[in-house]
Amino acid sequence: MVKLNINGQIHDVASEPDTPLLYALREDLALNGAKYGCGVGQCGACTVLLDGKPVFSCLVPISVVDGRAVTTLEGLGSADKPSPVQRAFIELQAAQCGYCIPGMMVRAEALLQRLPSPTTAEIRAHLQPNLCRCGTHMRIVAAVQRAAELSKSTAPQKI
Amino acid sequence: MSQKLPDANLTRRALLTTGGALVVSFSLLPSLGLAQAPPADTVSPQPSPPQPLPGSLKTSPMLDAWLRIGADGSVTLFTGKSELGQGIRTALTQIAAEQLGLAFAAVKLITSDTQQTPNEGYTSGSQSMSDSGTAIMHATAQAREILINLAAEKWGTAADGLQAKDGSVAAPDGRKLGFGELVAGQTLSVRAGSTSKLKMPQTFAIVGKSVPRVDIPGKLTAAPSFIQDMRPAGMLHARVVRPPSPAAKLLRIATSAVETLPGVKKVIVDGRFLAVVADREFRAIKAMEALAAAAEWSESPSLPKQSEIFDVLKSLPNKVYTIRDDKGPAGAVTKSLEAAYSRPYQMHASIGPSCALAQFSDGQMTVWSHAQGMFPLRQAIAELLTLPEDKVRCIHVEGSGCYGHNGADDAAADAALIAIGVPGVPIRLQWMREQEHAWEPYGPAMAMRVKADLDGDGRIATWDYSVWTNTHSTRPGGAGSTLAGQLKAQAFAIPAPQIIPQPAGGGDRNIIPLYKIPNVHLDHNFIPEMPLRVSALRGLGAYANVFAIESFMDELAVAANADPVAFRLKHLEDPRARDVVSLAAEKFGWQAAAKLGPGRGHGFGFAKYKNIAAYCAVAIELEVERETGHIRLLRAVAASDSGQAVNPDGIRNQIGGGIVQSASWTLHEAVAFDTTRILSRDWSSYPILHFAELFETVDVHVIDRPGMPFLGTGEASQGPTGAAIANAICSATGVRIRDLPLNAARIKQAIGV
Numbered sequence: 001m002v003k004l005n006i007n008g009q010i011h012d013v014a015s016e017p018d019t020p021l022l023y024a025l026r027e028d029l030a031l032n033g034a035k036y037g038c039g040v041g042q043c044g045a046c047t048v049l050l051d052g053k054p055v056f057s058c059l060v061p062i063s064v065v066d067g068r069a070v071t072t073l074e075g076l077g078s079a080d081k082p083s084p085v086q087r088a089f090i091e092l093q094a095a096q097c098g099y100c101i102p103g104m105m106v107r108a109e110a111l112l113q114r115l116p117s118p119t120t121a122e123i124r125a126h127l128q129p130n131l132c133r134c135g136t137h138m139r140i141v142a143a144v145q146r147a148a149e150l151s152k153s154t155a156p157q158k159i
Numbered sequence: 160m161s162q163k164l165p166d167a168n169l170t171r172r173a174l175l176t177t178g179g180a181l182v183v184s185f186s187l188l189p190s191l192g193l194a195q196a197p198p199a200d201t202v203s204p205q206p207s208p209p210q211p212l213p214g215s216l217k218t219s220p221m222l223d224a225w226l227r228i229g230a231d232g233s234v235t236l237f238t239g240k241s242e243l244g245q246g247i248r249t250a251l252t253q254i255a256a257e258q259l260g261l262a263f264a265a266v267k268l269i270t271s272d273t274q275q276t277p278n279e280g281y282t283s284g285s286q287s288m289s290d291s292g293t294a295i296m297h298a299t300a301q302a303r304e305i306l307i308n309l310a311a312e313k314w315g316t317a318a319d320g321l322q323a324k325d326g327s328v329a330a331p332d333g334r335k336l337g338f339g340e341l342v343a344g345q346t347l348s349v350r351a352g353s354t355s356k357l358k359m360p361q362t363f364a365i366v367g368k369s370v371p372r373v374d375i376p377g378k379l380t381a382a383p384s385f386i387q388d389m390r391p392a393g394m395l396h397a398r399v400v401r402p403p404s405p406a407a408k409l410l411r412i413a414t415s416a417v418e419t420l421p422g423v424k425k426v427i428v429d430g431r432f433l434a435v436v437a438d439r440e441f442r443a444i445k446a447m448e449a450l451a452a453a454a455e456w457s458e459s460p461s462l463p464k465q466s467e468i469f470d471v472l473k474s475l476p477n478k479v480y481t482i483r484d485d486k487g488p489a490g491a492v493t494k495s496l497e498a499a500y501s502r503p504y505q506m507h508a509s510i511g512p513s514c515a516l517a518q519f520s521d522g523q524m525t526v527w528s529h530a531q532g533m534f535p536l537r538q539a540i541a542e543l544l545t546l547p548e549d550k551v552r553c554i555h556v557e558g559s560g561c562y563g564h565n566g567a568d569d570a571a572a573d574a575a576l577i578a579i580g581v582p583g584v585p586i587r588l589q590w591m592r593e594q595e596h597a598w599e600p601y602g603p604a605m606a607m608r609v610k611a612d613l614d615g616d617g618r619i620a621t622w623d624y625s626v627w628t629n630t631h632s633t634r635p636g637g638a639g640s641t642l643a644g645q646l647k648a649q650a651f652a653i654p655a656p657q658i659i660p661q662p663a664g665g666g667d668r669n670i671i672p673l674y675k676i677p678n679v680h681l682d683h684n685f686i687p688e689m690p691l692r693v694s695a696l697r698g699l700g701a702y703a704n705v706f707a708i709e710s711f712m713d714e715l716a717v718a719a720n721a722d723p724v725a726f727r728l729k730h731l732e733d734p735r736a737r738d739v740v741s742l743a744a745e746k747f748g749w750q751a752a753a754k755l756g757p758g759r760g761h762g763f764g765f766a767k768y769k770n771i772a773a774y775c776a777v778a779i780e781l782e783v784e785r786e787t788g789h790i791r792l793l794r795a796v797a798a799s800d801s802g803q804a805v806n807p808d809g810i811r812n813q814i815g816g817g818i819v820q821s822a823s824w825t826l827h828e829a830v831a832f833d834t835t836r837i838l839s840r841d842w843s844s845y846p847i848l849h850f851a852e853l854f855e856t857v858d859v860h861v862i863d864r865p866g867m868p869f870l871g872t873g874e875a876s877q878g879p880t881g882a883a884i885a886n887a888i889c890s891a892t893g894v895r896i897r898d899l900p901l902n903a904a905r906i907k908q909a910i911g912v
């Protein structure tokens with residue numbers, strides 16, 4: 001059994017150790033956030049954070065993940081308590097089919113943790129690995145900017 | 160546009176008792192002295208309404224096909240259309256809530272399901288608003304009047320002055336009766352009338368508002384939203400193994416090693432249809448790989464040379480459909496121009512590969528699919544499995560955006576063919592990325608040729624246009640239109656390709672220029688033989704026809720020494736067309752002699768989609784890096800007119816998304832193949848637009864036309880965008896490129912640096 005640390009919770013999963021993290025998330029843990037898009041690291045639909053860094057979960061076998069902190073879309077927030085990134089995407093209606101958006105949001109989260117006020121150019125460069133086929137890009141970029149504003153206004157004030 | 164309904168009187172009310180439950184049937188009868196029609200639950204002898212019914216009421220005229228009111232007053236709406244990411248759930252709900260005087264959240268919507276909803280064919284052609292939206296608007300307006308009449312009857316008052324509001328009918332004196340009490344849980348077994356008492360647009364509280372889409376919060380917080388997220392108890396995972404090339408023949412296959420792999424439940428070899436079923440998803444993938452390795456194929460060339468595809472297509476037998484042959488007086492010709500354009504095979508390339516679930520239990524096959532038409536799919540699957548149609552149920556569940564006929568139907572047929580051999584078990588079939596790229600039906604290649612003459616006033620005197628292409632829809636279509644039907648041992652013949660007649664058109668969609676030209680000859684050269692598997696890609700022929708027409712309009716403008724926008728306006732009479740062109744130019748800041756920076760250009764494109772749907776004009780500014788041929792997209796400004804704008808933000812999202820998608824088609828996309836195999840098998844061999852190449856700004860201006868018919872929008876901006884980009888490249892470099900895609904290599908070569 002491989003132990004996975006997903007969104008702060010430890011799980012024993014039944015998948016074989018060579019199973020890509022994507023399948024363990026979707027099958028063992030019934031999490032919907034990470035999506036299958038290509039399985040070969042070309043689209044970003046499966047993006048999760050591994051120790052805070054965005055990775056393609058379709059490429060990472062769970063044996064490698066063992067114990068490291070994995071954050072999925074579910075770890076950002078929920079329908080009742082959406083994170084700033086989620087609130088921003090909902091506010092700007094930044095989705096058409098929405099299939100690519102979870103990967104976009106998770107990757108954006110990594111950027112905002114590192115760079116709380118990114119420029120448009122920085123957002124675009126950061127999102128470069130992720131593909132969207134519906135052409136939602138403009139709203140996605142705007143939503144990440146909006147998320148940066150929301151994060152600041154909700155961040156605990158330093159005295 | 161409120162039309163007073165002449166025939167919306169409640170003229171008969173039949174009370175029947177069945178099984179202890181009170182069944183109330185209402186009958187709305189035309190006021191033509193037909194008051195003695197039979198009760199509405201014996202539907203067939205009902206008199207036909209005097210006028211054709213609006214939208215999809217034509218094919219599903221009973222009101223209870225569209226909405227049901229529960230005893231608790233809950234309102235459920237039914238549509239035969241599907242949410243494809245275009246926001247249709249939200250827009251249809253808005254329309255119903257508006258007409259029923261309900262809060263938006265009070266309406267529940269059920270989408271395409273062969274057991275529950277009306278049959279509205281396919282969700283395609285930007286027709287959901289005009290078909291289903293129109294039907295729902297009228298059905299709910301008529302239901303509202305029935306409810307009001309019922310209340311009037313109960314109170315013994317006149318219906319005038321009664322209002323439907325927040326789930327009740329209210330009288331001026333404050334009395335109220337809930338919808339649920341009024342219908343007592345019975346269905347509205349009423350045939351729709353041809354006209355309805357529609358609410359006046361100026362009183363709209365919900366239609367015309369950018370109501371946030373109902374599906375977005377769930378999708379963005381990881382709620383199960385997509386077919387890929389379905390996990391019924393006991394589900395097994397299936398994968399198919401496809402031949403390496405379209406004509407490959409299976410020589411031999413040893414399955415025993417695959418059958419003994421961990422978790423493998425079944426291996427299927429049925430002609431060239433190969434599949435595995437396993438208990439876990441990654442085990443199914445490993446089994447798929449093992450089965451692929453165990454198969455020996457003999458491949459042979461069956462495809463034309465990619466570099467010669469247009470010559471090949473033009474050399475194949477075709478049937479000429481002359482779409483228009485207008486002759487009129489024209490001034491003396493001073494200049495003549497001719498040009499040829501082309502569009503390669505392009506793919507839908509959905510971000511999420513196709514997926515389907517199927518379960519065969521007690522002789523009944525249930526299929527969950529993200530295909531665009533559940534009823535046609537049911538017919539194809541029934542034929543594939545030799546089951547009666549009533550033993551097949553197809554339920555739409557969202558997938559990722561499909562943009563036409565992608566692999567969804569094929570995946571559904573695959574799942575059904577697998578599931579029938581594993582009775583009682585839900586089978587989830589997920590295509591791999593490579594399968595989606597290599598096997599989906601592509602948007603057909605198209606060749607266009609156009610000749611025109613200008614008169615001394617710089618007007619177009621003659622216009623002669625031809626397009627050569629395959630069919631633009633091979634949608635089911637029967638079992639033979641599915642891959643499973645084509646690959647299995649007892650294969651079904653591929654149905655003969657059909658044209659899609661005007662006004663919608665297929666390869667000839669948007670072939671008719673909207674410009675005023677006295678002499679027009681238009682030929683659609685329909686090529687039945689399909690060298691590559693093709694079907695409907697968003698916009699069908701419209702994208703490439705508009706690309707050619709609007710590129711050529713710029714070529715003519717140059718020849719006439721005219722500004723491209725002014726040249727278009729000079730030939731446009733339709734005031735709504737003029738409005739979108741003028742608005743886009745104004746918001747863009749179009750200048751007659753553009754003083755753009757070095758390497759910069761601007762371009763314009765316009766079309767009325769299908770000549771019957773939304774109007775859209777797009778202006779684009781870009782920069783060309785001469786040394787590399789790389790394009791930097793700067794600005795896109797669009798103006799659109801979709802008639803009554805139900806959800807303006809939804810329209811902006813669709814138009815804006817269409818612009819970006821079209822930029823990807825236009826700058827990058829072509830399916831690559833050699834004479835044996837499809838070579839575009841992933842995102843590196845079929846590149847699409849990345850964030851780095853994105854416009855700096857995209858602005859969409861929606862012209863609202865309150866009370867006017869809904870005009871479909873989902874495919875309105877792609878054609879104008881393609882042309883605007885080509886025109887902007889020409890404006891920046893002086894070089895006209897007529898073959899899509901306008902990629903860096905082509906641009907660099909054309910500039911000749």
Ligand code: FES
Binds near residue numbers: 038045058
């Ligand atoms: S699914 Fe992992 S990158 Fe595409």
Ligand code: FES
Binds near residue numbers: 096099100
């Ligand atoms: S919103 Fe559909 S792929 Fe991005």
